[in-house]
Every structure is written in structure tokens, then in C-alpha cells.
Amino acid sequence: MAKVVVIGAGFAGHTAALYLGDALGKDHEVTVINKYDYFLFIPSLVWVGVDRMKPEKTNFKLQPVYDRMHVKFVHGAATVLNPDEQYVTVKLADGHGEQRVDYDYLVIATGPKLNFAGTPGLGPDTGNSFSICTLEHTIQARDEYLKMVERMQKGETVKIVVGTGHPAATCQGAAFEYITNIHKDLLRRGIRDKAQLMWISNEPRLGDFGIRGVTVRKNGKPFTSEQFIQSIFDEFDIQWQVRTAVKRVEKGKIHWEDADGNEGTTEFDFAVLLPQFLGTDIQVVGKNGADVSEKVKNKGGFILVDAIYGLDYETLKDTPEAWPAVYQNRTYKNIFAAGIAFAPPGPISEPMKSPNGTVISPAPPRTGMISGIIGRIVALNIIDLVKRGRMTHHERMSEMFAACIASMGDSLWDGSAATIIIYPVVPDQRQYPNEEGRDMFVTHMEAGLAGAWMKRLIQTTFMYKFKGYPGWSIIPE
Numbered sequence: 001m002a003k004v005v006v007i008g009a010g011f012a013g014h015t016a017a018l019y020l021g022d023a024l025g026k027d028h029e030v031t032v033i034n035k036y037d038y039f040l041f042i043p044s045l046v047w048v049g050v051d052r053m054k055p056e057k058t059n060f061k062l063q064p065v066y067d068r069m070h071v072k073f074v075h076g077a078a079t080v081l082n083p084d085e086q087y088v089t090v091k092l093a094d095g096h097g098e099q100r101v102d103y104d105y106l107v108i109a110t111g112p113k114l115n116f117a118g119t120p121g122l123g124p125d126t127g128n129s130f131s132i133c134t135l136e137h138t139i140q141a142r143d144e145y146l147k148m149v150e151r152m153q154k155g156e157t158v159k160i161v162v163g164t165g166h167p168a169a170t171c172q173g174a175a176f177e178y179i180t181n182i183h184k185d186l187l188r189r190g191i192r193d194k195a196q197l198m199w200i201s202n203e204p205r206l207g208d209f210g211i212r213g214v215t216v217r218k219n220g221k222p223f224t225s226e227q228f229i230q231s232i233f234d235e236f237d238i239q240w241q242v243r244t245a246v247k248r249v250e251k252g253k254i255h256w257e258d259a260d261g262n263e264g265t266t267e268f269d270f271a272v273l274l275p276q277f278l279g280t281d282i283q284v285v286g287k288n289g290a291d292v293s294e295k296v297k298n299k300g301g302f303i304l305v306d307a308i309y310g311l312d313y314e315t316l317k318d319t320p321e322a323w324p325a326v327y328q329n330r331t332y333k334n335i336f337a338a339g340i341a342f343a344p345p346g347p348i349s350e351p352m353k354s355p356n357g358t359v360i361s362p363a364p365p366r367t368g369m370i371s372g373i374i375g376r377i378v379a380l381n382i383i384d385l386v387k388r389g390r391m392t393h394h395e396r397m398s399e400m401f402a403a404c405i406a407s408m409g410d411s412l413w414d415g416s417a418a419t420i421i422i423y424p425v426v427p428d429q430r431q432y433p434n435e436e437g438r439d440m441f442v443t444h445m446e447a448g449l450a451g452a453w454m455k456r457l458i459q460t461t462f463m464y465k466f467k468g469y470p471g472w473s474i475i476p477e
């Protein structure tokens with residue numbers, strides 16, 4: 001009997017758990033370890049943050065799903081991994097000490113560690129800025145946002161800044177959704193004229209989103225995501241500043257440096273700035289307590305897999321095969337990583353360096369869809385290994401299709417969404433010898449009400465899928 005353990009029940013880990021439970025759960029042992037006892041549909045947090053969705057609509061309990069899917073659930077945080085003796089130590093959430101969980105195969109899908117400490121003064125703990133990365137953070141952000149609404153309703157004008165709070169931050173798409181949802185919400189409340197909205201980000205250009213932007217052909221002419229997002233920001237009256245590293249946050253003040261070395265301060269009343277994402281802080285110890293973390297994680301805590309690491313940006317740009325195919329650790333072949341937890345070989349967007357030496361480089365996004373696909377690939381390969389002894393599935397981000405539907409207002413009457421479809425996620429100029437390195441037939445960009453309907457539909461169908469209801473596996477990641 002094989003023991004398969006998944007750490008983390010987010011987009012990547014929970015997807016993997018469903019496939020593993022379904023295929024192996026009855027005859028083998030599949031266990032999920034998660035810090036929370038619920039699954040959180042993170043994309044809906046942008047609506048919670050403007051009080052357009054109740055927090056309870058964004059999550060459901062994991063245990064009943066896992067009972068149905070023949071998966072064991074351990075509610076707690078994995079603290080130590082011993083890859084030589086093949087076990088994980090879990091600090092149990094109920095306070096009853098620790099539990100040792102043994103494995104034959106391990107999937108690490110722990111998502112991001114939110115590195116607020118990487119930017120002095122950043123984050124909800126300091127009270128200076130807010131975040132929409134977790135449910136608790138989003139509720140805090142919503143409460144602060146509603147205080148701003150009250151002030152505006154009394155006639156005050158406030159300045160709201162949204163974007164990235166670290167030179168190497170990622171997930172710009174989520175911040176974009178939040179600022180455009182704020183715009184729509186304020187319009188609905190009739191107080192849009194009382195708010196100045198500003199976008200601040202580490203992207204080399206507007207609409208880059210950490211994926212080197214997108215270009216499509218419209219009426220035979222190139223149309224870029226920079227033009228696309230700029231037209232949205234112009235229409236929504238959102239000021240913007242890119243190529244910018246947030247260096248420090250104080251109450252009401254963001255201190256920054258841009259890629260040209262200019263330094264400045266932006267004042268605000270309410271700021272939501274995404275932190276840098278790091279990998280896991282699970283301690284990795286081997287035989288006799290030796291520290292073997294270098295074999296498993298990089299310095300940022302991301303899990304080393306079958307990527308080619310150490311290439312400079314220009315070389316990486318021409319090496320699509322540097323992106324991992326099976327997400328398997330090279331030293332410990334029974335360890336896999338999925339979602340944000342795996343170490344990418346480098347950035348997709350061009351890194352910038354200011355004259356003062358500050359590196360401004362958006363990290364590659366591993367969105368929910370990408371994380372889910374990787375979770376499935378990893379699960380199917382583990383199922384292969386258990387049943388047949390060899391892996392048959394692979395999908396690099398340089399071969400992967402992704403669709404991103406960025407909400408710009410949730411209403412099904414006057415809401416909107418920016419729909420961006422890209423293939424592949426990481427440009428491959430060898431396969432697609434155009435300037436973009438992408439398939440121009442598939443890659444697509446559109447804004448409109450239909451996107452708002454799709455976004456709602458996605459939440460409903462994905463919640464259905466993630467609950468493991470009949471037919472869940474035919475709903476694509």
C-alpha cells in the first residue's frame with residue numbers, strides 16, 4: 001500500500017488530492033495536511049474586499065469532501081520534513097501537540113509565504129497598508145475600505161493606492177481586479193468623485209502582469225496589453241505608476257524608487273499593496289538531523305524541481321525547456337511541488353535594475369489555473385508511479401494554456417471583466433517565431449459584460465468541482 005501525502009489544500013494541493021483520492025484512495029493511503037480546515041476560493045476575495053460578497057461564500061469545509069474522496073485529513077501546519085526517512089511533522093491545529101505523517105510520495109503545495117517583512121512598514125500587522133491575500137487580511141481591508149466609504153459619504157476626498165509592495169512581488173492581476181472593483185463600487189455608491197485612485201507597480205510596463213505582457217491582433221494591427229490596460233485606467237480615471245519598487249511604508253506614506261533611480265513618496269489614505277511571495281518555511285532535516293534543505297528548496301523557500309536553474313534572463317528567454325515538466329525534485333524523486341510552491345527557473349518579464357542597484361523584477365505568476373493544472377499533472381504522475389512504475393504526464397509553463405478573467409465589477413448588469421487568454425504562458429520564440437513567442441491565433445484579449453458572467457460562472461463551477469461533486473473531473477482546471 002502506497003502512502004501519498006499532500007501538504008497544502010489550495011488550488012494546487014486540493015486539485016491533486018481530488019485526483020489522488022479518486023484513483024488511489026480506496027486501495028492506498030492519501031493524506032492532506034492543511035493549516036486551515038476549509039478550502040478558500042481566493043479569486044472571490046476581490047469582491048469581499050469591497051463588501052460585495054460575504055466571506056462565508058468563499059469557502060467550504062474540507063473534511064466532508066475528503067471523507068467522500070477517500071482522503072485522510074490532518075488539520076495543522078507541517079513544520080519539519082525529513083526526506084531521508086520520508087516523514088513530515090505536523091503541528092496540530094487543535095493544540096494537541098505534533099503528529100508524524102509518513103509518506104512514500106509527497107506533494108508540497110504550500111502556496112506563498114507572504115513576506116511583509118521584506119518591505120519595512122508593509123502589511124496589516126503594521127496597520128500601514130492592507131492585503132487581500134488571505135480571508136483574514138481581506139476582511140481587515142474591507143473594514144478599512146468601508147471606513148473610507150463613510151468618510152467619502154461625509155464629503156471628504158480620499159486617496160486609495162493599490163498595487164505591489166515589493167520590487168519582486170507578483171500577482172498583479174489580483175491587485176488590478178481590486179482597484180477596478182473599487183472604482184465600480186464607488187460609482188455604484190455615487191461617491192466615485194470623492195476618491196483618487198492610483199495604481200503603483202513593479203511591472204516594466206502597464207499590462208505586463210509578470211508574463212511579459214500580451215499582444216494580440218485586432219483588425220490586422222497589433223494591440224498590446226499595455227494599450228488595453230491604459231485604456232481601462234483612462235476610462236476609470238485611475239492614475240498609474242509602473243517600474244516602481246516600494247521600499248518602505250509609513251502611516252499614509254509610500255516611499256519608492258523607480259527603475260530610473262528617482263526616489264519619491266506617495267501619500268495615501270488607504271493602500272492595498274501585495275507583498276513579495278516566498279516559498280515554504282518548513283524545516284528540511286535529513287538523517288541524524290543534518291540540514292538538507294539545499295537539496296529541496298532554494299534560498300527563497302521554493303521547492304527545487306526539474307527546471308534548469310541559474311540561467312541569465314537572456315538565455316532563459318531562449319530556453320523554454322528550462323521550465324519544469326513534471327515538477328519532481330531531482331534529489332528526492334518521491335517529492336513533487338505544485339502551484340506557487342515550486343521554484344521557477346527565473347522571471348518571465350524582463351528584470352530592471354535602477355542606477356542605485358535596486359533590482360525590480362516581477363516574479364512569474366502561478367495563477368489558480370496554472371496551479372490547478374500543475375496539481376493535476378503531479379497527481380496523475382504519482383498515480384502512474386504507484387500503478388505502473390513510470391510517469392506519463394508533463395506540462396511546462398512554456399507549453400501551457402492559461403485564461404485569466406480579471407473582474408472589473410461583479411454586477412451581472414453593468415459589471416465587466418478583462419479576459420486574457422494566452423498560449424503559452426511562458427513565451428516560446430522557437431515554436432512561435434513572432435515577437436511575442438505566443439500563438440497569435442489562440443492568444444486573445446477582450447473586455448466586457450460577458451466576462452463578468454464568466455467570472456461568476458467560474459466561481460460556481462469551480463466550487464462545485466472543488467467539492468468533488470459528481471462529474472468534478474470533467475470540469476477543467
Ligand SMILES: Cc1cc2nc3c(=O)[nH]c(=O)nc-3n(C[C@H](O)[C@H](O)[C@H](O)COP(=O)(O)OP(=O)(O)OC[C@H]3O[C@@H](n4cnc5c(N)ncnc54)[C@H](O)[C@@H]3O)c2cc1C
Pocket residue numbers: 007008009010011012013033034035036042043044045046076077078079109110111112132133134171174280282338339340341366367368369370371404405406
Ligand atoms: C485576491 C486574489 C485574487 C486572485 N484571483 C485569481 C483569479 O481570478 N484567477 C486565478 O487563476 N488566480 C487568481 N489568484 C491567484 C491564485 O489564488 C493563486 O495562484 C493560487 O491560490 C495558488 O495556489 P496554491 O495552491 O499554490 O497556493 P494556495 O492556494 O495559497 O494554497 C496553499 C495552501 O497551503 C496551506 N499551507 C501553507 N503552508 C502550510 C504548511 N506548512 N502546512 C500545511 N498547510 C500549509 C495554506 O494554508 C493554503 O491552504 C488570485 C490571488 C489573490 C490573492
